[in-house]
Amino acid sequence: MWSLKHIIIAVLCTAPVWAQKPAEMGVILDNDLYSSVVNDQYYTNGIEFFYRYLGTAKNEKIAKKITEFRAGQYIYNPQSVRAEEINVNDRPFAGYLFAEAGINTHYKSESVLKLNFQVGVVGPESFAEDVQEGLHKVLGYPTVRGWQHQITTLLGLQANMVYSRKIFRETYKEKVDFHLQGELNAGTVWTGASVGAMARINLHKNLVLKPIYNSMLHNATVSHDKESYKGRRELFLFLNPNINYQIYDATIQGSLFNDDSPVTFPLIPVRFNAEFGVKYGRNNWNLSYSVNYRGKELSNSVITGYHYGSIVIGYLL
16 A cells, blocks of 8 residues: 555655646755754754746636645754753654645735645654654753654544735835735644734835736746746735634644653633744745744743745746
């Protein structure tokens, strides 16, 4: 039988065969060290490979319909990676390995609707322990101790929906725009909802903001006219504060179906989260750097809010 690892490899290798259309491929790299040289805790590392291609919009209200595939891994740690003693685990060790498919619909009104579905695994089969221990060895970081306390095996089945709507459409529209954004997650790994605002601020004096359906903000730079990539430029700051209500998180609480995980905690359901960063596009390249803040996620006397950096590199085919 094929393992999840083989399925993910197949998704990445065959996606270009499925869709010989205008496309973008790239990688997303998350790490707390990208925002602080002393940070190494909680959500500590993530990597995602993505491939998205442009389909044909049959509804006159739709500017673009983009199909997207992703495969990735997330790694979670306590505050200290030297957590061999179970009583110093202020957050469980956990890993999540997944494959994702989704449809992003970009409307001419500059609203966006994203629907995504994931299959994955939490636990030793995510290979998070192997990846982290290998990285620490290569980079000369302290040996990781404590993975024997990680969240046990759980099949991940997830559905995700994001909706963004532009507001104040005629206010400073060439230099700044504003959006309301909501997100819903439901599944065996995460269930929760977020609502917040998004602002996009132009940083190039000779450019105006592109329509959302042609912008990097929601990954819509793929075009049927590949000649349009020549001389293409985009540079803006984005801000996204939001309130998250989290009902369930398997990487903290363990499985819904058993209590086999040695370290679990109750959630703090209401959190303040935020992301801010810069996106830069030129010709076929899309580049992004952001800092993400996450409020306190669970209940104990040690846990704190935390932040991590995210780097995105994409190339338009």
